[in-house]
Amino acid sequence: MKINDYFYPYNAEARKLPVHMTGIGGSEYQYHIIRNDGYHWHQILFSAHGNGILKFDDETVPVNEGDFFFLPAGYPHEYYTENDKWDVRWVAFDGYASTHILSQFGMTSPIVIRPHESSSLQKLYGKMYTVQKTDRAYCDYSCSGYIYAYIIEFHRLMDTKANKLRNDRSRILAPVQDYIDENFRNDFPMTVLAEIAGITPQHLCRIFKETMNMRPNEYLTQRRLQEAKSLLQRNELPISEIAVRSGFPDAGYFSTVFKKHEGVSPLEYKKHIGLK
DSSP, rough: OOOOOOEEOOOTGGGGGSSSSEEEESSSSOOEEEEEEEOSEEEEEEEEESOOOEEEEEEEEOOOOOOOEEEEEOOOOOEOOSSSBEEEEEEEEEEETTTHHHHHHHHHEEEEEOOOHHHHHHHHHHHHHHHHHHOOOTTTHHHHHHHHHHHHHHHHHHHHHHHHHHHHHHHHHHHHHHHHHHHTTSSOOOOHHHHHHOOOOOHHHHHHHHHSOOOHHHHHHHHHHHHHHHHTTEEEEETHHHHHHHHSSSSHHHHHHHHHHSSHHHHHHHTTTTOO
C-alpha cells in the first residue's frame, strides 16, 4: 500500500481521551527534517522502502528498510536520506496519559528497532490510515484504541533492542560511577566525567538520568551521604571531621544537605542509631 497523504484529525471530545491520534501519513519522498526543539507530539515512524539516517544527542543512527523508530515529543532530532527516495510512514499521538505510558515502557528517548516480524504493526497502521479516510464520523475514537495497541506492540517488539541499549549505557556509565566512588571526597568538573565516558557533558547527564534516575551530581551527593552515615556510627568523630572526610566543604553545608535528604540532622541521626 502506497502512502502519499496525511491527516491531522481534530475532535474536541476525542482529545479528552487518555491517548489519541494527532496525525498520520507518509511520503515516498521523505524530505530532510531538522527539529531543534523536537516535534509537538510523540511519533512512531516506519521506513517502508529505502534507508535514512536519524540524529539525536551525539548519536547518528542508520535507519534501514523495515526499521521503526520512535521520537518522543519535544526531543531534538534530525532525519534524512542520502539517497533519492525514502518512503516513510508516520503516526503522531498525544493525550494526558501518553507521557506516563511511554515512561512506564522506557520510551523516553529516540529508539530505532528492526523487528524480525512487523506485520502486526503494519496492519495496525493500515487500519488507522484506512479509518481516517473512510469513517470521518467515528475515526478519532477508533484510532484512540488503535494507537494504544500500536504503542504496546512497538514496546513488545523493542524489548530486545531496549535491553541492549540499557546494557550499552550501563557499560558507558560504569567507569564514571567507579571514578565518583573513588574520588567523592574531591571536587571535579563535569568535563572530567564526560572524558571518562567519551561523550559530551550534556549527553552524559541525559543518559545518566535515564539510566540511574538521577544526575551525576546527585549520584555524587548520595555517595558522600553514604560515607557520612558510615562515619556517623563512629561516636568519636566530630561533625566537622565527618563533613570533610565525606567531601563536604564545611559542617554547616553538610548538615543542610544531610537534613534535606535524610529528614533529620546529623546529630539527630546519631541519636536515632543509639549514639550520643
